[in-house]
Amino acid sequence: MDTEAISADGADGHDGDPIRGVARGDSPVPLSVLDLAPVGTPHSPGDALRTTTELARSAERWGFHRLWVAEHHGMAGIASSSPAVVIAHLAAHTSTLRLGSGGVMLPNHAPLVVAEQFGTLQALHPGRIDLGIGRAPGTDQATARALRRTTGPLSADDFPQQLGELIGFLGDDFPADHPYAAIEAVPHGPTPPVWLLGSSGFSAQVAGALGLPFAFAHHFSAQNTLPALELYRESFRPSEVLDEPYALIGVQTIAADTDEEALELARPIALSMLKLRRGMPGKQPTPEEAAEYPYTELELGFVNSWLADAVYGSPETVRAGLDELRERTGVQELMLTANVPDRDAKLHSYELVAKAYRML
Secondary structure (H helix, E strand, C coil), X not given: CCCCCCCCCCCCCCCCCCCCCCCCCCCCCCEEEEECCEXXXXXXXXXXXXXXXXXXXXXXXXXXXXXXXXXXXXXXXXXXXXXHHHHHHHHHCCCCCEEEEEEEEHHHCCHHHHHHHHHHHHHHCCCCEEEEEECCCCCCHHXXXXXXXXXXXXXXXXXXXXXXXXXXXXXXXCCCCCXXXXXXXXXXXXXXXXXXXXXXXXXXXXXXXXXXXXXXXXXXXXXXXXXXXXHHHHHCCCCCCCCCCCEEEEEEEEECCCHHHHHHHHXXXXXXHHHHHCCCCCCECCHHHHHHCCCCHHHHHHHHHHHHHCEEECHHHHHHHHHHHHHHHCCCEEEEECCCCCHHHHHXXXXXXXXXXXXX
């Protein structure tokens, strides 16, 4: 999601490095965007995807580094079930923004198909595509079986093999005796940067061992953030991709004109997460529904814990929270997610962050 102008020789503003970000304004690290295309109670999936499109256009203009979309299935409150399709649409409506998946859930797909999809995206939009890979299904067990068309046991244990096959197809560098050595993923060309995503230590260790960039879901598993980042750094081995660790974290970030207004936008997201954890996913509640919900004491505890891990408030409050989190984690990039269905409120939130860091 590079916002610098494309140079005459076709470079994309990264000085030849498609992974490391470029900090804008007076932000100490690059700021990026993760969008799930959340669907609110009064909205349709089409509304959500149109908001994501407008967000991509605006994020490019405001100086954010990259924008990723995530893969979720069977959730009425999330419209981003097909990252490759959404990325293609967003890329056609932007010109310099880095776009990618945060992520593609590899167990749901044949590695060759993912290589073909992202090879196509890279061919259409050279130097602008990231391929973030996760090992969770992003859905319930029944839906995962339907996606994989299998009646066998579902397990993430095959992930290292699947990842190895994906990297082999992307790089066209299987060993000569590999059963897939004669297969070429077409279109084939420069490989989009591969990131490993995670909310625990497993992917952190794999990313470190392979010398790949790592993205941690702090907004989903804040208690594991520091241990996972430590594992990544301890496990890191230099590679052709990176000579030193590069990590980003996803952070639920909601900015508004006042702290009180931001809290009003954050509460429905917390309630949506509560319902998801209880196995009751649905469209995201409105602020009024969140205020009227009859919380039990245990549910209030969950909501307050979730809010404590989010960064929300006025621009000054948000900047202070993001700066503290970056300093505490030592990450090279922050990826902000605001699961706010309302178009105007979401765009205003990101614009306020950009202004707080003088990126505009």
